[in-house]
Amino acid sequence: MKDLKVLLVGINAKFIHSNIAIRYLEKYTKDLNYQCIIKEFSINDREERILEDLLKEKPDMIGFSCYIWNIDMVKHLAKLVWLISPQTEVFFGGPEVSFDGLRFLRDNNGDIIIEGEGEETYKELIEYKIANINNKNRDNILDGLKKIKGLYYKVGNEVLYSGKRSLMDINKVKFPYTEDDEAMDNKILYYEASRGCPFGCKYCLSATDLNVRFRDIETVKKELDFFSSKGVKLVKFVDRTFNCNVKFAMEIWRFLIELNTNTMFHFEISADLLTPGEVELLSRAPEGRFQFEVGVQTTNVEILENINRKVNTENISEKVKQVKNLKNIKQHLDLIAGLPGEDYNSCRNSFNDIYQMEPEEIQLxxxxxxxxxxMKAEVEKWGMKYSPVPPYEILKTNTMDYWELIKLKRVEHVVDKYYNSKKFENILKYFVGSFTTPFDFYSSLGEFFEEKGYLSRNISNADYYKIFIEFNEEKLGKDSKVLKEIIKFDYLLYNKKRWLPGFLDRLLTNEELKIVKNIVLKEYLNLDKNKLHIEKYSINLEKFIQETLIVKKNCYYLYESEGINETKEITECVQNNL
Structure with a gap:
């Protein structure tokens, strides 16, 4: 009897990502007598290579995990499989095919869609296929699928639906990783301790599953310990609102705080739900153990009501600042532009509101x-026009036109490059204070990028610094002598010290450098003179960093390595010995 051979295929957004869905299916059917092979690629891989890799296995079935970022590639690959190997069955699963399966299967090459949660449906499908492996009448086999809930399938030219399957017990889900998984330390691994979300935000697929189900807490601890033992760098919880259950969240956080590990754990949380007890517990976390993603979306109360989002924005601000003051947890705050009823000025206000919270990252x-x-049912109500192709992004609404969204795209670009990288903090501080609001600065900088053509071509690392000088002189009409000193300080923190780009000046002569270096080596006996770097500045940088004040004064800074590092002011030491 021929063994059934199935390929489960994940096409990830980036190489460092991993696909948890196909691993769930493979582990859930481990006890079945068939060959199941996991194949992972990225959207940057060539389709020809992916196709060859799949077909050389000579599979009976190929299953694609479908998301916004890969659906076009999946549809094309499915067509190519059908053209080259029509006897190979193709099935699909994932959020991108679960909500209009009849249309998708009718319009694309493929045989089956697994709707929603896939573990139990997939297992029953494979059991059925194993039992009918030698049956050559393909349409008869497909017609027998009507007893398996949660399937769309083709019989001839007709697409049929077997009916909705009930939500499963999450504790029946098998841990998706094993000892023999390759290169765990080089991947972002995904994990879920719960399914569902208590909130019904209209733009989110989680609004279809308000029944939150939690995995057994002791099982969760055991599985998280596995990541630690394997040296995984980053584990991302895919739970939609991790802290919706205080007791559950605190027990997991307490376990991870006490765990001896270098693994970082990422959580999507609702900041306004954080209790004083949770904040106190989080204060004990080792630096770098946790990072939080907080979906603010908008700070406009009326718009929050439009999307059925029940949050207190003032409470969010308070809790984000409390966590920031702990100085051990990185926070990423999200905004969404193009929400129903929101105009450009409201987006501007929301941006300024979260900017003053000073998160480590802002995503617009x-x-x-x-x-x-x-939300799909309300597009006409709000005058929404959106792209018909993935990722189905908003193009205009009755309160936000296309060109306003384009302006926000430019803000997104410069915020991501400059604010989120954390390599330009003092330069940004110099500029933000010169504008009415932070948004106005980033908007102006984004427009400058467009005018100069920087959005449509690759520019060098050094040019990203040089742009500030151009912006300062051409857009603001200001002299850049002081600015260049601030740029030089930020540049040397994150780049090689032995070379400065031509638009920045070294103030130390070779003769003065020798004198200063000898002073420093006598004062700091443990320094490696071969890695020692000293820089002179014409302004009091400490005064600027701490108070944003420009005071002209020669000062000296010591850098001890060629890498990214903290620097030390040595002005007093040098001047006392000159």
Whole structure:
């Protein structure tokens, strides 16, 4: 009897990502007598290579995990498989095909869609296929699928639906990783301790599953310990609102705080739900153990009501600042542009509101109109026009026109490059204070990028610094002598010290450098003179960093290595010995 051979295929957004969905399916059917092979690629891989890699296995079935970022590639690969190997069955699963399966299967090459949660449906499908492996009448086999809930399938030219399957017990899900998984330390691994979300935000697919189900807490601890033992760098919890259950969240956080590990754990949380007890517990976390993603989306109360988002924005601000003051947890705050009823000025206000919270990262995203979300049913109400192709991004609404969204795209670009990288903090501080609001600065800088053509071509690392001088002189009409000193300080923190780009000046002569270096080596006996770097500045940088004040004064800074590092002011030491 021939063994059934199935390929489960994940095409990830980036090489460092991993696909948890196909691993769940493979582990859930480990006890079945068939060959199951996991194949992972990225959207940057060539389709020809992926196709060759799949077909050389001579599989009976190929299953694709479908998301916004890969659906076009999946549809094309499915067509190519059908053209070259029509006897190979193709099935699909994932959020991108679960909410309009009849249309998708009718319009694309492929045989089956697994709707929603896939573990139990997939297992029953494979059991059925194993039992019918030698049956050559393909349409008869497909017609027998009507007893397996949660399937769309083709019989001839007709697409049939077997009916909705009930949500499964999450504790039946098998841990998706094993000892023999390759290169765990080089990948972002995904994990879920719960399914569902208590909130019904209209733009989110989680609005279709308000029944939150938690995995057994002791099982979760055991599985998290596995990541630590394997030296995984980053584990991302895919739980939609991790802290919706205080007791559950605190027990997991307490376990991870006490764990002896270098693994970082990423959580999506609702900051306004944080309790004083949780904040106190988080204060004990080792630096770098946790990072939080907080979906603010907008700080406009009326717009929050439009999307059925029940949060207190003042409470979010308070809790984000409390966590920031702990100085041990990195926070990433999200905004969404193009929400129903929101205009450009409201987006500006929301940006300024979260900017003053000083998170480590700000993401300005754009509304996506996704099948299966309540938002899809309201597009006419809000005058929404959106792209018909993935990622289905908003193009205009009755309160936000296309060109305003384009301006926000430019803000997104410069915020991500400059603010989120953390390599330009003092330069940004210099400029933000010269504008009415932080948004006005980033908007102006984004427009400057467009005018100069920087958005449409690659520019060098040094040019990203040089742009500030151009912006200062051409857009603001200011002299850049002081600015160049601030740029030089930030540049040397994150780049090689032995070379400065031509638009920056070294103030130390070779003769003065020898004198200063000898002074420093006598004062700091443990320094490696071969890695020692000293820089002279014409302004009091400490005064600027701490108070944003420009005071002209010669000062000296010591850098002890060629890498990214902290620097030390040595002005007093040098001047006392000159």
């Amino acid at each position: 995203g754009f509304l996506k109109i996704i099948d299966g979300t309540p």
